[in-house]
Amino acid sequence: xxxxxxxxxxxxxxxxxAVIDRDGLAALSMRAVAAELAMSTMAxxxxxDDRQELEGLVVELVLGGVxxxxxPGASWRERVAVLVGRVxxxxxxxxxxxxxxxxxxxxxxxxxxxxxxxLGVLAEAGVDGRARVVxxxxxxxxxxxxxxxxxxxxxxxxxxxxxxxxxxxxFPYMAETAxxxxxxxxxxxxxxxxxxxxxxxxxxxxx
Amino acid sequence: xxxxxxxxxxxxxxxxxAVIDRDGLAALSMRAVAAELAMSTMAxxxxxDDRQELEGLVVELVLGGVxxxxxPGASWRERVAVLVGRVxxxxxxxxxxxxxxxxxxxxxxxxxxxxxxxLGVLAEAGVDGRARVVxxxxxxxxxxxxxxxxxxxxxxxxxxxxxxxxxxxxFPYMAETAxxxxxxxxxxxxxxxxxxxxxxxxxxxxx
DNA sequence: CTTTTAGGTGTACGGCATACGCTTACCATT
DNA sequence: AATGGTAAGCGTATGCCGTACACCTAAAAG
Numbered sequence: 212x213x214x215x216x217x218x219x220x221x222x223x224x225x226x227x228x229a230v231i232d233r234d235g236l237a238a239l240s241m242r243a244v245a246a247e248l249a250m251s252t253m254a255x256x257x258x259x260d261d262r263q264e265l266e267g268l269v270v271e272l273v274l275g276g277v278x279x280x281x282x283p284g285a286s287w288r289e290r291v292a293v294l295v296g297r298v299x300x301x302x303x304x305x306x307x308x309x310x311x312x313x314x315x316x317x318x319x320x321x322x323x324x325x326x327x328x329x330l331g332v333l334a335e336a337g338v339d340g341r342a343r344v345v346x347x348x349x350x351x352x353x354x355x356x357x358x359x360x361x362x363x364x365x366x367x368x369x370x371x372x373x374x375x376x377x378x379x380x381x382f383p384y385m386a387e388t389a390x391x392x393x394x395x396x397x398x399x400x401x402x403x404x405x406x407x408x409x410x411x412x413x414x415x416x417x418x
Numbered sequence: 419x420x421x422x423x424x425x426x427x428x429x430x431x432x433x434x435x436a437v438i439d440r441d442g443l444a445a446l447s448m449r450a451v452a453a454e455l456a457m458s459t460m461a462x463x464x465x466x467d468d469r470q471e472l473e474g475l476v477v478e479l480v481l482g483g484v485x486x487x488x489x490p491g492a493s494w495r496e497r498v499a500v501l502v503g504r505v506x507x508x509x510x511x512x513x514x515x516x517x518x519x520x521x522x523x524x525x526x527x528x529x530x531x532x533x534x535x536x537l538g539v540l541a542e543a544g545v546d547g548r549a550r551v552v553x554x555x556x557x558x559x560x561x562x563x564x565x566x567x568x569x570x571x572x573x574x575x576x577x578x579x580x581x582x583x584x585x586x587x588x589f590p591y592m593a594e595t596a597x598x599x600x601x602x603x604x605x606x607x608x609x610x611x612x613x614x615x616x617x618x619x620x621x622x623x624x625x
Numbered sequence: 626c627t628t629t630t631a632g633g634t635g636t637a638c639g640g641c642a643t644a645c646g647c648t649t650a651c652c653a654t655t
Numbered sequence: 656a657a658t659g660g661t662a663a664g665c666g667t668a669t670g671c672c673g674t675a676c677a678c679c680t681a682a683a684a685g
Contacts, residue, residue, distance in 0.1 A: 212651085212654095213650090213652075214650050214661075214662055215663085216663070240642085241642065242642090252643090253643080253664070253665060253666080254665070256643075261643075316570070317570075317580065323584065323592060324589075327590075327591055330592065344595050344598045344607075345606075345614070348607055348610075349560070349615070352567050353559050354563065355562075355563035356559035357555075357556075357559035359559075359563070360558060363520055373530075382530065384534055384538055388550065388551050388554065391548055395551055400555055404556030407553065407556045408618060419628095419684055420683070422632085422681095422682075423631090447671085447672065448674080449671090457634095460633075460675095460676095461634070464632060468673075468674080
């Protein structure tokens with residue numbers, strides 16, 4: 212009977228993401244998103260309870276787009292690496308949402324589906340019971356941490372400049388590490404760290 | 419010549435931390451911290467440029483308190499585990515600051531000193547060059563991610579309730595994992611994940 | 626005792642999330 | 656074709672926030 216809706220939650224999430232991509236996370240506000248949609252601020256509240264929920268929608272939009280079908284062929288470690296890489300790529304395409312992904316991770320059905328896929332590969336590899344729980348949480352922790360380090364404290368960012376200026380006597384290893392760090396690019400670093408975790412997971416089947 | 423200062427940056431950081439511990443991170447505001455110190459809001463600005471810097475002080479206070487002297491005895495993996503555990507303990511004592519630690523990590527001299535200590539242990543273990551850079555970053559990523567998972571999406575929190583309510587047909591592994599998850603406590607989970615990373619690091623010396 | 630200089634404060638501004646109540650467009654019914 | 660009910664959309668207002676600015680004041684140096 213009533214007037215029909217003119218927006219979808221998806222369109223709202225898209226508008227919010229557009230604001231973040233264009234002007235940064237700090238520019239995200241109910242007002243900005245409403246303006247992006249050429250709507251009044253309060254109109255948004257017909258679709259969303261509050262700002263928190265809007266942020267959740269953005270995270271869902273980004274994380275929900277990840278393809279969770281386990282890649283065929285290759286070893287189980289490589290298959291997990293591909294799944295992990297897809298998350299990194301999707302989040303990496305929208306660096307501004309990185310801080311939001313953490314706070315809203317648990318409401319994302321996308322990440323649940325992804326976890327399910329990873330568990331499937333681990334099960335196939337013969338990782339069972341408690342070890343499988345630990346492996347999944349370990350992978351999640353690494354992915355979450357590595358993505359944040361990459362975007363909020365990257366090796367090539369201002370952090371490295373700080374590093375280079377450290378007193379050599381007090382920080383001999385850091386100074387040396389800084390030199391090496393310049394030679395390791397972000398992809399290599401991410402993959403290298405992931406391999407540490409993957410090597411640590413012991414499957415009972417296959418390589 | 420002028421009037422002496424009546425506050426120290428340390429006292430300000432302490433007041434801010436008290437506000438966070440008592441009322442949560444959302445309650446942190448220049449006004450709240452000033453009230454905690456029985457000062458006017460604007461007095462804070464004589465000690466701190468802006469809110470960002472105040473947040474940095476809080477992080478420094480928490481992370482700077484970590485003992486970075488490498489523990490004696492035991493294997494290099496165990497020594498790294500102790501260093502990692504100390505960070506977890508200090509941050510865990512103030513869960514509200516977890517989101518701040520990420521944003522302000524790079525300004526913390528405390529974490530630099532900690533990294534130096536970890537690199538020292540790795541060097542002793544014979545981890546060199548590029549591998550050492552990757553190992554440190556991998557450990558950092560894991561620590562950062564695991565601490566956040568623990569406090570923002572813990573296994574025993576509401577996330578697990580969501581997990582338990584998943585449709586079994588669509589998420590068979592997640593359902594099974596949820597059952598196991600209840601049996602793994604936070605310490606075990608953290609240590610288990612850390613061991614994955616540590617096992618993945620290959621030293622050339624000692625166990 | 627005066628002068629200097631920075632410490633401390635009160636006020637004000639613009640922006641934020643959001644509660645509340647009004648107006649309005651649409652659909653179903655007559 | 657006219658009308659009534661319902662939710663969509665909007666304008667306004669409130670109480671937070673960070674912080675710029677101008678002022679007053681305490682105390683150290685002379």
